Amino acid sequence: MEPIKVSLESLNLTTLLPMLIAVAGGLTILIIDLIKENLHKSLYVMLSILFLLLDLGALIGLDINTRGFFDVMLIDGIAVISQIIIIVASMLFIPLALTSKRFHEFSLPEFFALFLFMVAGFQFMVASDNLILIFVGLETASLSLYPLIAFHNRDKSFEAAIKYFTMGAVAAGFFAFGSALLYGLTGSVEIYKIAEVLTERGFEPIIVVLTAVAFMIAALGFKLSMVPFHTWTPDVYEGASSALAGYMSVVPKLAGFVVAMRMFEFLIHSGIVWVRDILYLAVVITMTFANIVALVQHDVKRMLAYSSISHAGFVMAAIMIGTTQSNSGLFLYWILFLFTNLGAFTMLWISRHKSNLWHDRFDHPYEKFSGLVQIMPIAATSMAVFMLSLAGIPPFSLFWGKLYIMGAAVNSGYIMLALIMAINSAISVYYYLKLIVYMFMKDPISDKQTIYFKNSSLSLRTIVGISVVFTIFSSFFISPLLSYITEIVRLSGF
Amino acid sequence: MDHILTLLIFFPALAGMLGFIVDKENIQAYGITVAAIEFILSLVVWMLFDVNNGGFQFVxxxxxxxxxxINYYVGVDGISLFILILSTFITFVGLISLNVKKNLKNMIISLLFLEMTMVGVFVALDAIVFYxxxxxxxxxxxxxIGYWGSEKRIYAAIKFFLYTFFGSLxxxxGMLFLAYLYYLATGTISFSIPDWHRLILPYEYQFWLFLAFFLGMAIKVPMFPFHTWLPYAHGQAPTIGSVILAAVLLKMGTYGFVRFSLPIFPDASVALISPIAFLAIIMVIYTAMVAYAQEDLKQVIAYSSISHMGVIVLGTFAMNIEGIAGSIFLMISHGIVSGALFMLVGNIYDRRHTKLLKEFGGLAQVMPKYALLFGIMLMASVGLPLTIGFVGEFLSLMGIYKISSAYAFLGGLSIVLGAAYMLRAYKLTFFGPITNEKNKNLPDLNWKELTSLASLALVVIWLGVNPNPILKPINKSVENMLDLMEKKAITQKAKEVFSHNRVEMEAR
Structure with missing residues (x-):
């Protein structure tokens, strides 16, 4: 037997560097804890941000459209841009640990270590078209996320973590089954090779291909909280701290979208009508069902959970359309959504109170925000801006995302889909307005400022400020953002 | 003066933002000053406006x-110029007459932001900016509506929002599809309205796009059967809300017809004259009858305003210069008159905290000035010659007469029925003996109310006697538009309608 010879250069290890930095960061935090115990959380937060910054730097230095590490790493345009979004989002969410109230989980260095491992996991997920590496990335990220939820240390959080874990395990099983079937069909785990072989063979035997695709849709459906795989979402968001819930509504889904984009791109253009139809149906049901359920929620956080399901459906439509314009629209939408949701969940996080003063079941019932404008006008106005943005009222940021994706739908002949999107936006505006009505048109139940601002600190307020500015003035930088995204998506051939 | 329109759009918003700092006690003076500057700015636009140029100016x-x-693209022509001045004027007058105690500061800041959006709608030349x-x-x-309104304000506010939001989505x-069609035709995508005006579309597309735009506009106007949000909104809104809503916001819909529907889809517009005229006539007659049956003075005005909007729609879809120019003039006159009427209702509501007709009677004896001003506005609303209401109504009906005498006759019932319900309301409010004790010692209008109403009355009579300063520029731009529509027409029916106009224009 010949010894295997691999030259270091052909490995192109720099493609791995960003993730390795994140992992090294996690390990460093653990080591620091070994050396000196009971350090303040602000140290960990800042260390995490620094490591993420290094991570970002290493990422931006990469050449686009290279492969590395036995060709399992794929650094194409969408891998780069989605990693940038993931890292920036993580950098914006991690300072939310700096609350003025003490929360148990942030005193543990493990929290920050796991957080960085999770980021690395998501990065692996988006930077590969190898089903095994995607699976590894997915599980690394998920297994770090479960304890992060449970750390919140309340009954609901344990419930949420276990629910998420169970669902996640099922999804992982589906993913493994789907990959196994695809491997059996084609003898490869690389998506581009699978596509080649399947196209060559004319997608025969069709029944096995469809079963594999069904497993894949289910697996990704869990991660993207597509209806009917969405049932965990509101409970998990409710159990997790608002900061983490906001994070979960943005980053894991983006990673899921990128995998879905790689996975379904060739299937959608393959001419198998079935795949496209089932995705169409899933998109429409996800948008509509989540919107209708959100109408009857009593709790703002649960409402935002359903709203984020609906937004995921909206964005999934972009993948279903599958043109360069729609795929660029996806990233644009998600960047805008990141800032809006960051702001909205941070506002909930600020108003978090340890005892349930308003309702014995919910943390954030609508009544809690009654007449907020009279007590704290700026906070109420910011929250209103986030709600208007989520509802798609121009000129706030998400309007441009909606406009662009609806435009992509129209341009590819999906007029009906665009109309359904429009009607869904009209439905959704009701539950966003409901919060605005409570804040602006009702009288406050309690007029003690401290009840609301319990959790506020300089860093939390800064984050809200950044989000507000981004949401209001987005019109001015949509143009450069969009041309960058379009360029990079086109480069990677989507 | 190149950037006067941008200044005009964003000045009130900027001032509104600075308004947060102004002291609570002086906020009304601040608001009035800002609105006055804005009004003067809009008058400057009028002064610099080249009357002989029918195209877009100050672009x-x-x-x-x-x-x-998508571009930030603004400009005015004869069609939008006066609606623009109307919105700054009404905001200015409305702020003077404003009589709100609760949280006045937020109200004034909201009004200034509202003014920005109104000006923006009327000067936008890019569909997305417009949107x-x-x-x-x-x-x-x-x-x-939702904060300063009366009892069912939240319901009314949300109904208003959802209805309009749905239509505009x-x-x-439709806009996205139109931009895509433009892309297919020319190879570049564009949301610019003048670009769209030059685009010739197949009839099939025109028809569906017309319907998509129609839904958005019709809910705003509001056309029958989408009008049900309006009585609620008016019934619950505070006085200033009703004034702005009736005077300016409703005009956005009819302005949209003139700016988008007619020039972009000329063939579909011509083909759909009859169904739209049918809806408009139902609007005119049905809501006038409903107005007659109202117990509440404000609801009378609210329904009357739907009825008059019907005449505006009829005039717009007359597809000739009299009709369209007349309907634009009627938009302005109706804006002034209905604004004034809502202010008048607000004045009596402030004194008595009721708007029910049966509570009043004989008010002319205690409030003569009030009765006089109400009388003038009533005459203008009914369309008496030498008031502003006459010109627009007459021209609109004359325009539609050329399409069909039956439409004109049925639309003309607006005047007859209008006289009936307005005079009934006037009689019940002002004439007869004073039956209610509480009405015995009502104070007449104070100087604030008098200033705002008298200035409106002045405009009503001035433009009623001499409408030319406004009509001329409107005519010029409408002529341009009709020219364009004639060139674009592809169906036989549309060609006939427009060539008929041509013959008449040349004969003149």
Missing amino acids: EFIPLIPNYG VFWELSLVPMLYI IMLV
């Missing part, structure tokens, strides 16, 4: 999202 063009054909302001105008109005899909 500004800044790329916003050039890759996707942005169109939608944004809902937000301050939602707050004004369908319109947005």
Whole structure:
């Protein structure tokens, strides 16, 4: 037997560097804890941000459209841009640990270590078209996320973590089954090779291909909280701290979208009508069902959970359309959504109170925000801006995302889909307005400022400020953002 | 003076933002000053406006999202100029007469933001910019109705918002599709309205796109059967809310017809004259009858305003110069008159805290000035010659007469029925003996109310006697538009309608 010879250069290890930095960061935090115990959380937060910054730097230095590490790493345009979004989002969410109230989980260095491992996991997920590496990335990220939820240390959080874990395990099983079937069909785990072989063979035997695709849709459906795989979402968001819930509504889904984009791109253009139809149906049901359920929620956080399901459906439509314009629209939408949701969940996080003063079941019932404008006008106005943005009222940021994706739908002949999107936006505006009505048109139940601002600190307020500015003035930088995204998506051939 | 329109749009918003700092006690003076400056600015636009040029003037063009054909593109022509001045004028007068105690500061800031959106809608030449302001105008109005309104204010505010939002989203899909068709035709995508005006579309597309735009506009107007939100909104809104809503916001819909529907889809517009005229006539007659049966003075005005909007729609779809110019004039006159009437209702409501007709009677004896001004506005609303209401109504009906005498006759019932319900309301309020003790010692109008109403009355009579300063520029731009529509027409029917206009214009 010949010894295997691999030259270091052909490995192109720099493609791995960003993730390795994140992992090294996690390990460093653990080591620091070994050396000196009971350090303040602000140290960990800042260390995490620094490591993420290094991570970002290493990422931006990469050449686009290279492969590395036995060709399992794929650094194409969408891998780069989605990693940038993931890292920036993580950098914006991690300072939310700096609350003025003490929360148990942030005193543990493990929290920050796991957080960085999770980021690395998501990065692996988006930077590969190898089903095994995607699976590894997915599980690394998920297994770090479960304890992060449970750390919140309340009954609901344990419930949420276990629910998420169970669902996640099922999804992982589906993913493994789907990959196994695809491997059996084609003898490869690389998506581009699978596509080649399947196209060559004319997608025969069709029944096995469809079963594999069904497993894949289910697996990704869990991660993207597509209806009917969405049932965990509101409970998990409710159990997790608002900061983490906001994070979960943005980053894991983006990673899921990128995998879905790689996975379904060739299937959608393959001419198998079935795949496209089932995705169409899933998109429409996800948008509509989540919107209708959100109408009857009593709790703002649960409402935002359903709203984020609906937004995921909206964005999934972009993948279903599958043109360069729609795929660029996806990233644009998600960047805008990141800032809006960051702001909205941070506002909930600020108003978090340890005892349930308003309702014995919910943390954030609508009544809690009654007449907020009279007590704290700026906070109420910011929250209103986030709600208007989520509802798609121009000129706030998400309007441009909606406009662009609806435009992509129209341009590819999906007029009906665009109309359904429009009607869904009209439905959704009701539950966003409901919060605005409570804040602006009702009288406050309690007029003690401290009840609301319990959790506020300089860093939390800064984050809200950044989000507000981004949401209001987005019109001015949509143009450069969009041309960058379009360029990079086109480069990677989507 | 190149950037006067941008200044005009953003000045009130900027002032509104600074208004947060102004002391609570002096906020009304601040608001009035800002609105006065804005009004003067709009008058400057009128002064510098070249009356002999029917095209767009004061044009500004800044790329916003050039890759996707979205630009900040604004300008005015004869059609939008006076609606623009109307909105700054009504805001100014409305602020003077404003009589709100609760949280006045937020009210004034909201009004200034609302003014920005109104001006923005009327000067936008890019469909997306238009849409942005169109939608944004809902937000301050939602707050004004929902916070300062009466009992069922929240229901009314949300109903108003959802109705209009739904319609405009369908319109947005229409806009996106139209931009895509433009892309197919020319190879570049564009949302610019003048570009769209030059685009010739197959009839099939025109028809569906017309319907998409129609839904958005019709809900705003509001056309029958989409009018059900309006009585609620008016019934619950505070006085200033009703004034702005009736005077300016409703005009956005009819302005949209003139700006989008007619020139972009000339064939579909001609083909749909009859169904739209049918809806408009139902609007005119049915809501006039409903107005007659109202117990509440404000609801009378609210329904009357739907009825008059019907005449505006009839005039717009007459497809000739009299009809369209007349309907634009009627938009302005109706804006002034209905604004004034809502202010008058507000005045009596402030004194008695009721708007029910049966509570009043014989008010002419205790409040003679009030009765006089109400009388003038009533005459203008009914369309008496030498008042502003006559010119527009007469021209609109004359325009539609050329299409069909039956439409003109049925539309003309607006005047007859209008006289009936307005005079009934006037009689019940002002004539007869004073039956209610509480009415014995009502104070007459104070100087604030008098200033605002007298200035409106002045305009009513001035433009009623001499409408030319306004009609001329409107005519010029409408002529341009009709020219364009004639050139674009592809169906036989549309060609006939427009060539008929041509013959008449040349004969003149």
